[in-house]
Amino acid sequence: MYVSRLRRVLPGTALQRSAGGYRLVPVGTDVEQFRGHLVRAHALVADDRQVEAHEAFEAALGLWRGTPYEDLGDDESTVAIRAALLEQRDSAQEEAAASLLASGNHAGSVARLELLVHAAPYRERRWQLLALALYRCGRQADALNAVCRVRTLLAEELGVDPGPMLRQLESRILSQDPVLAAATGAPAVKPKDRPLSSFIGRDADLTLLSRLVGLHRLVTVVGPAGSGKTRLAVEWAGRDAVVRLADVADPAHLVSAVAAATGVTGFTGDLYEALIKRLRRYGKALVLDNCEHLGGEVAQVVVDLLDRIPTLSVVATSRSPLGVDGEHSLPLGPLAADDAVTLLTDRIRAGRPGWTEQDADRQDLDRLANALDRLPLALELAAARVRTFGVRGLIENLDDRFTVLGRIPHSKMTPHATLQEAVAWSFDLLSGEEYDLAVRLWPYEGGFPLEAAGSAGGLGTLVSLVDQSVVTAETGGSTARYWMLETIRAYGRSVDGDPAATRAAHALWVRELVARAEGDLQGVRSATTMAALRLELPNLRAGLAHDLTYAPVEALRTAARLMWFWIRSGLLAEGNRTLSAALAAAPDAPLGDIVRAKTSSAALFYFTGDVTTARHTLSEANLAVASEPRYRSLLAEVRYYQALVQLPGGDPVVALAASAEAHAIATETQTTWLVAATAMAWGAALVMAGRIAEGRDRLQAAVQLADASGLVWTAALSELMLAQTLVDAKGSEALPLLRSSLRRFLVEGDLSNQLAVLHNGALVLDAADDAAGAALLRGVVHFHQAHSDIRPAGTFLQSTVPQGWYEGAPPSQPAALNDALAVLSASVRAV
Numbered sequence: 126m127y128v129s130r131l132r133r134v135l136p137g138t139a140l141q142r143s144a145g146g147y148r149l150v151p152v153g154t155d156v157e158q159f160r161g162h163l164v165r166a167h168a169l170v171a172d173d174r175q176v177e178a179h180e181a182f183e184a185a186l187g188l189w190r191g192t193p194y195e196d197l198g199d200d201e202s203t204v205a206i207r208a209a210l211l212e213q214r215d216s217a218q219e220e221a222a223a224s225l226l227a228s229g230n231h232a233g234s235v236a237r238l239e240l241l242v243h244a245a246p247y248r249e250r251r252w253q254l255l256a257l258a259l260y261r262c263g264r265q266a267d268a269l270n271a272v273c274r275v276r277t278l279l280a281e282e283l284g285v286d287p288g289p290m291l292r293q294l295e296s297r298i299l300s301q302d303p304v305l306a307a308a309t310g311a312p313a314v315k316p317k318d319r320p321l322s323s324f325i326g327r328d329a330d331l332t333l334l335s336r337l338v339g340l341h342r343l344v345t346v347v348g349p350a351g352s353g354k355t356r357l358a359v360e361w362a363g364r365d366a367v368v369r370l371a372d373v374a375d376p377a378h379l380v381s382a383v384a385a386a387t388g389v390t391g392f393t394g395d396l397y398e399a400l401i402k403r404l405r406r407y408g409k410a411l412v413l414d415n416c417e418h419l420g421g422e423v424a425q426v427v428v429d430l431l432d433r434i435p436t437l438s439v440v441a442t443s444r445s446p447l448g449v450d451g452e453h454s455l456p457l458g459p460l461a462a463d464d465a466v467t468l469l470t471d472r473i474r475a476g477r478p479g480w481t482e483q484d485a486d487r488q489d490l491d492r493l494a495n496a497l498d499r500l501p502l503a504l505e506l507a508a509a510r511v512r513t514f515g516v517r518g519l520i521e522n523l524d525d526r527f528t529v530l531g532r533i534p535h536s537k538m539t540p541h542a543t544l545q546e547a548v549a550w551s552f553d554l555l556s557g558e559e560y561d562l563a564v565r566l567w568p569y570e571g572g573f574p575l576e577a578a579g580s581a582g583g584l585g586t587l588v589s590l591v592d593q594s595v596v597t598a599e600t601g602g603s604t605a606r607y608w609m610l611e612t613i614r615a616y617g618r619s620v621d622g623d624p625a626a627t628r629a630a631h632a633l634w635v636r637e638l639v640a641r642a643e644g645d646l647q648g649v650r651s652a653t654t655m656a657a658l659r660l661e662l663p664n665l666r667a668g669l670a671h672d673l674t675y676a677p678v679e680a681l682r683t684a685a686r687l688m689w690f691w692i693r694s695g696l697l698a699e700g701n702r703t704l705s706a707a708l709a710a711a712p713d714a715p716l717g718d719i720v721r722a723k724t725s726s727a728a729l730f731y732f733t734g735d736v737t738t739a740r741h742t743l744s745e746a747n748l749a750v751a752s753e754p755r756y757r758s759l760l761a762e763v764r765y766y767q768a769l770v771q772l773p774g775g776d777p778v779v780a781l782a783a784s785a786e787a788h789a790i791a792t793e794t795q796t797t798w799l800v801a802a803t804a805m806a807w808g809a810a811l812v813m814a815g816r817i818a819e820g821r822d823r824l825q826a827a828v829q830l831a832d833a834s835g836l837v838w839t840a841a842l843s844e845l846m847l848a849q850t851l852v853d854a855k856g857s858e859a860l861p862l863l864r865s866s867l868r869r870f871l872v873e874g875d876l877s878n879q880l881a882v883l884h885n886g887a888l889v890l891d892a893a894d895d896a897a898g899a900a901l902l903r904g905v906v907h908f909h910q911a912h913s914d915i916r917p918a919g920t921f922l923q924s925t926v927p928q929g930w931y932e933g934a935p936p937s938q939p940a941a942l943n944d945a946l947a948v949l950s951a952s953v954r955a956v
Contacts, residue, residue: 155188156210162188163217167467170220173328175228182221189214212487219250220463226258234258242271246278246938249291250463256291260298260305268298281942282909284659284694284876290461292599323471324360326464326501327353327457334361334455338410338438341453342431345416345441348457349594349610350547351502354442355414357457362412362440371415376422383426387411404434416443417593418554424449444551445593458597459499459610466490468501472508480511489516496523498610503544506530526615548616551595562586563595563609567617568631571663572599572608577634606660628671635661635668636683643686647798651689651838655874658690669703677710681722688725692732693875695909701729717756720746724763731770732877740775743767747783761790761799768806772813772846780810798839801831805843812850821850841869845882852888859889864949871942879942880906886949891927898948901940907931908939 162185169178193210197203218241226234238255245251252275259268272287272295279285286292297305324331334357337344346354358367368386373379384392384400387407392399404411411430416423424447427439431451441447446454460468469490473480493516497503507530510519514529522529527545552560562578569577578587578596587607590596595613599606609617621627638661645654658665665687672680684703691700704726708719727742746763750756768784771777788803808823824847831840848862867882883902890899910931940948 156193159185159188159210160213163213166217166220166224170224170227171323171325171467175224179221179224179228182217182224185217186214186221209487215245215248219248219254222251222254222258226254226261231258231261235262242275246275247283249275249288252287253291253294256294256298257305265298265301269295272298277943278941280874281871281879282939284874286660289599293458296600322475322505324356325468325471326460327357327360330357330455330457331360334440337453337455338440341451342438343427343441343447343449343452344439344455345443345446345452346455346457347443347446347594349444349500349597349613350551351500351544351612352457352459352594353501354457356501358412358414358440358442362410366409367412367414369414370419370423373419376419379419379422379426383411383413401430401433404430404437407437410438410440413439413441416441416447417445417551420445420447423447444554444595460494460501460504462491462494462499465494465499465504468504469494469508472505473511476509476512486516489520493520496520496611497526498612500610500612502533502547503530503612506533506544526612527619544612545616545619548613549620551593551613552616552620554593555595556589558583558586559589559593559595563590563613564617564621565627565630566596566609567614567621568628568667569609569664570667572606572660573664574657574660575605575607578607629675631664632668632671632676632679635664636672636679639665639683639686642690646689647802647836647838652873655690655693658687659694659874662694669707673703673706673710677707678714678718681707681711681714681718685718685722685725688728691725691729692877693873695876697729697733697877701726701733704729716749716753717759720749720756720759720763724766727770728766736770736775739770740767743770757790758794758796761787761794761796761803764790765799765803765806768803768810772809775813777810777814780806780813784810797834798836801827801834801836801839801843804830805839805846808843809846812846817850821847824850837869838873838875841866841873841875842878844869845878845885848882849885852885852892860886860949863889864946867942867946867949871946876909880909883945886945887930888927890948901948902945903930904936904939905942905945907935911935 162181166178166181166185169175169181193207194203222234222237222241225237235255235258238251238258241251242248242255252271256268256271259265259271272291275291276287279287287295294305334344334346346357348354355367368383370379370382373382380397380400384396384403387400387403389396389399389403413423413427420443423441423443427441427447428449430437431439446452459465466487493507494504497507503526507519510530514522519529527543530544532543533547552563555563562583566573566578575584575587578584587596591598591607596607596609599608618624639658642654642658645651665683669680669683672683680703684700684707687700691697704722708722708726711718714722723742723746727739727746730736730742731739743763743766747760747767750760750763753760764783764787768780768787771780771783784803784807788800788807791799791803804823805827808820808825808827811817811820811823814820824843827843828840828847831837831843844862844866848859848866851859851862863882863886867879867886870879870882883906887899887902887906890896890902907930912935
């Protein structure tokens with residue numbers, strides 16, 4: 126009775142029974158309207174009605190008024206719902222800008238996207254759209270500068286590189302790839318005899334194919350298995366216009382297959398001459414699908430046909446170019462991230478009409494799409510399996526992806542029954558050397574450099590694997606990098622006759638890489654070496670994981686050699702976890718290896734603020750090797766670090782004795798980097814002992830010595846320590862030193878010490894009553910402290926941390942490190 130009354134007094138509101146009673150389900154809320162506008166907008170985008178799509182996105186965004194459910198508090202459920210809505214809003218802002226750009230309003234898109242990248246600089250999709258909009262405005266230099274801006278931002282603030290889509294866009298801008306041009310001219314052909322399923326994510330490729338065929342007589346669509354080459358050809362030409370060559374096993378049957386598909390009938394005499402006669406009045410391009418297994422024979426036929434029929438154009442699909450003079454390639458790679466998720470959801474709904482994407486599904490859909498390389502064939506198979514496993518369950522079972530994804534539905538689009546067969550087709554076409562190299566490359570995580578492939582099987586073989594779409598090359602940066610799709614890696618692992626040996630060979634490559642890098646991390650090539658190791662971090666982790674199980678002493682050596690990489694990358698906790706695991710796994714390792722590992726661990730503890738553990742660990746290390754003549758060089762390093770970890774507030778007597786002994790041994794052994802470093806540590810120890818003027822002189826001498834030897838990092842740290850002696854008394858002299866030190870540490874990619882400089886700069890500016898400058902620097906430090914294990918305050922010669930500086934929540938979007946450098950520079954001029 127009460128329920129019926131309640132329904133009468135709450136019109137427009139649904140009252141639903143639930144396990145705990147009844148709940149109100151209001152209709153027509155602004156959240157429902159917002160999502161409704163988004164559904165309509167995405168449908169309009171799919172139908173290429175960009176102007177209307179932009180209006181729909183704008184209508185959705187126009188409903189926003191501040192933070193969602195701001196008055197409901199911050200309980201776990203509300204926070205999750207609020208975060209999901211904010212993510213939908215941010216995505217809608219990007220898609221609105223994308224539709225505006227696609228509608229041809231390039232200048233308007235630039236203005237909108239500049240605001241968006243400023244509001245959320247870590248969202249790479251916005252930078253991609255901005256660079257593309259600038260390029261379409263005829264501002265190629267500005268487009269490249271936009272990519273440079275985000276690369277600098279990500280490197281300085283997060284220590285990462287831009288994602289593959291942004292790097293690919295940069296490469297296309299540099300090469301002035303026609304695919305970047307705004308769509309003009311006649312749209313791509315949309316024949317009636319197209320497949321039943323919707324065509325998603327390849328509209329730009331379809332338009333580009335039309336443009337290329339209009340300019341060139343031979344265009345080959347190239348890509349790995351499952352990338353959608355056949356589907357693109359069918360969408361462009363029509364299903365009945367595509368000549369299927371996948372079923373032609375014998376090259377002798379090539380001409381007859383082409384003749385039958387193009388309508389050669391009732392001929393007498395030479396079949397090939399009858400085909401030429403037919404093609405002279407064909408009136409459209411000849412489309413040859415799946416040419417890779419007949420590459421040489423197809424190439425010969427195509428060359429002759431083009432020579433004898435001047436009006437003929439040929440479109441081929443293949444996993445490798447035909448290698449014909451005048452050929453133009455259209456490479457197909459993974460779908461864009463948003464397109465991949467759209468394809469997934471579309472195909473899931475095809476099999477489960479009642480399925481609707483929930484807020485929590487988006488992240489899982491992204492993970493699933495990325496795990497499947499965003500390949501259309503793999504995504505379609507995965508969508509069919511969601512009915513069995515669910516999205517998250519499917520992700521959890523992808524270690525056996527070929528079994529989980531199952532068979533390909535009956536279709537004329539592919540000759541293969543499973544994804545595994547599609548990849549196997551590529552491997553079966555490889556030569557013995559190519560096959561062996563492809564199998565040896567599967568353990569590499571996150572890609573690999575040219576040297577890795579060269580050491581594994583030869584550069585010529587690698588070039589061939591790239592040509593055949595087994596390996597992907599990224600050449601947009603300063604150095605080329607190579608990677609295999611996860612699906613291809615999984616197949617390589619499945620056919621590897623000795624996967625344990627292949628893993629071991631990869632781990633050996635990692636060890637050798639780190640061994641070569643160890644000396645460079647402390648020398649003139651330290652910045653370059655840091656950048657190279659950051660790229661190889663996934664490989665480092667994989668190699669260390671292997672060695673912790675199968676070669677723990679090697680893992681111990683590798684982890685210890687990476688000490689300055691762990692520190693300068695801000696990966697302090699990961700480094701110490703790895704070192705601890707290796708020490709536990711290799712208790713009987715040689716004394717020198719154990720001492721090096723403990724020394725490295727002590728340095729990591731120091732930068733996390735645990736100076737007590739750092740000092741204790743180094744005291745033990747010193748006792749272990751002090752009386753061992755064969756470890757004299759190692760003793761110098763131990764004593765050097767023992768001196769450093771006394772800063773600040775430690776025992777000046779220990780610091781003086783340790784730095785003096787380390788300097789003497791380094792000078793005796795002529796270890797260049799250690800001579801300069803121990804001179805710096807000795808100067809700092811003198812300051813600790815109250816001999817400040819003498820200590821400053823020695824620190825200044827250390828700067829000069831490091832500069833003379835090209836040791837940028839040691840010079841930067843010496844300047845930081847020298848500035849720390851001037852923070853309290855002579856801020857005007859400290860600021861130029863801090864600015865110079867920060868510049869050097871930015872070049873070196875040393876995040877830990879960048880933050881130490883900024884903390885000390887904030888102290889100087891605060892003492893000079895520059896509250897705004899101090900707050901900016903402090904915000905940068907606070908943000909990175911919250912996102913890493915680095916504790917830059919209280920290191921070296923300065924232990925002051927004003928109360929409340931790093932308490933509470935850090936800023937969500939701090940200033941960039943270059944902005945912090947500008948603040949220090951401006952303050953220097955003001956002083």
